[in-house]
Amino acid sequence: MKASLLRSVRSAVSRSSSSNHLLRRSFGTESVPERKVTVLGAAGGIGQPLSLLMKLNPLVSRLALYDIAGTPGVAADVGHVNTRSEVTGYAGEEQLAKALEGSDVVIIPAGVPRKPGMTRDDLFNINAGIVKSLCTAIAKYCPNALVNMISNPVNSTVPIAAEVFKKAGTYDERKLFGVTTLDVVRAKTFYAGKANAPVSEVNVPVIGGHAGITILPLFSQATPKANLSDDTILALTKRTQDGGTEVVEAKAGKGSATLSMAYAGALFADACLKGLNGVPDVVECTFVQSTVTELPFFASKVKLGKNGVEQVLDLGTLSDFEKEGLEKLKPELKASIEKGIQFANAN
Numbered sequence: 387m388k389a390s391l392l393r394s395v396r397s398a399v400s401r402s403s404s405s406n407h408l409l410r411r412s413f414g415t416e417s418v419p420e421r422k423v424t425v426l427g428a429a430g431g432i433g434q435p436l437s438l439l440m441k442l443n444p445l446v447s448r449l450a451l452y453d454i455a456g457t458p459g460v461a462a463d464v465g466h467v468n469t470r471s472e473v474t475g476y477a478g479e480e481q482l483a484k485a486l487e488g489s490d491v492v493i494i495p496a497g498v499p500r501k502p503g504m505t506r507d508d509l510f511n512i513n514a515g516i517v518k519s520l521c522t523a524i525a526k527y528c529p530n531a532l533v534n535m536i537s538n539p540v541n542s543t544v545p546i547a548a549e550v551f552k553k554a555g556t557y558d559e560r561k562l563f564g565v566t567t568l569d570v571v572r573a574k575t576f577y578a579g580k581a582n583a584p585v586s587e588v589n590v591p592v593i594g595g596h597a598g599i600t601i602l603p604l605f606s607q608a609t610p611k612a613n614l615s616d617d618t619i620l621a622l623t624k625r626t627q628d629g630g631t632e633v634v635e636a637k638a639g640k641g642s643a644t645l646s647m648a649y650a651g652a653l654f655a656d657a658c659l660k661g662l663n664g665v666p667d668v669v670e671c672t673f674v675q676s677t678v679t680e681l682p683f684f685a686s687k688v689k690l691g692k693n694g695v696e697q698v699l700d701l702g703t704l705s706d707f708e709k710e711g712l713e714k715l716k717p718e719l720k721a722s723i724e725k726g727i728q729f730a731n732a733n
């Protein structure tokens with residue numbers, strides 16, 4: 387078991403750092419740079435499994451787990467897993483600075499989740515303040531870190547973060563990401579089922595934002611190609627847009643997606659780390675500052691590099707159905723972005 391774990395760690399390290407000669411540091415027979423990852427909200431429903439998955443990532447050398455309470459226990463637990471990173475738990479605001487100092491990637495799943503009947507925007511009043519205070523600390527203690535925003539409503543929390551960083555004079559648009567990977571994960575799973583394709587080979591870009599109709603999967607660009615009817619495409623689109631609500635309703639008051647989100651968050655953070663380490667051609671869909679539409683933030687395929695966003699890729703060719711979806715989502719996404727900007731500047 388131990389030998390096979392080591393083998394898989396080594397092969398993952400070798401795959402992900404093959405193009406990076408200069409930054410290497412010894413790690414067994416292979417080498418990768420030192421990287422600190424901080425999880426804010428690490429004791430929560432997403433935070434705990436996400437912390438475990440980050441502990442399994444051989445690209446991480448230090449893992450800092452922060453929450454308002456409960457993190458010493460999570461850190462002690464996760465810290466016993468015999469993988470590369472050293473784990474430290476931090477609880478309470480007075481320990482936030484230490485959790486953030488020296489961080490390369492900060493993942494934020496802090497805040498309240500939905501209950502049945504709520505929209506993501508209903509979380510704004512509580513989560514906007516949480517995100518604002520956490521981002522104020524990031525600007526102070528690790529202004530160069532890549533920030534992976536999971537807290538909802540992502541369509542507003544990312545603009546809030548941008549405004550906080552602008553005010554602090556630390557904003558670098560290449561380093562701020564709304565995590566929309568779960569939309570891609572869902573679109574892939576649902577498409578594979580309908581297209582009868584092996585799910586591991588499926589790719590589906592998802593653009594727009596992360597709430598309801600602002601989530602726009604581009605099944606016309608999905609691979610492997612499949613000849614799906616318009617009705618099937620419509621149903622797949624709706625299921626992807628309502629994926630979060632499907633989980634909220636199934637959990638019946640016990641929160642929203644946590645396990646699939648932890649998986650998606652770990653995938654996205656891994657892509658950020660690979661980009662930082664100089665691995666070429668790392669591309670993920672994510673909600674970033676953008677000029678691909680007239681909106682100031684938009685999710686689309688983004689190439690990740692040593693400084694975060696290297697290139698925001700254009701949308702490619704859209705079907706008429708997708709073009710219509712794109713026009714329909716713009717007013718809602720614009721309003722959510724503006725709501726975030728206004729909040730950050732008024733408070």
Ligand SMILES: NC(=O)C1=CN([C@@H]2O[C@H](COP(=O)(O)OP(=O)(O)OC[C@H]3O[C@@H](n4cnc5c(N)ncnc54)[C@H](O)[C@@H]3O)[C@@H](O)[C@H]2O)C=CC1
Pocket residue numbers: 426427428429430431432433452453454455495496497498499500509513516520535536537538539540565566567568569596641642643644647
């Ligand atoms: N981007 C996405 O695709 C998804 C986003 N989410 C969002 O992620 C957020 C977290 O969801 P869950 O983990 O299920 O909630 P949860 O309630 O289980 O955990 C949230 C954690 O945040 C902590 N927290 C609250 N205020 C904090 C602060 N000021 N500093 C640090 N930690 C703080 C809480 O103590 C708690 O441990 C929600 O806003 C949810 O809507 C959930 C699923 C998918």
Ligand SMILES: O=C([O-])CC(=O)C(=O)O
Pocket residue numbers: 499500506538568629630631633634642643
């Ligand atoms: O639906 C929610 O509230 C949580 C979320 O963002 C998702 O699962 O996509």
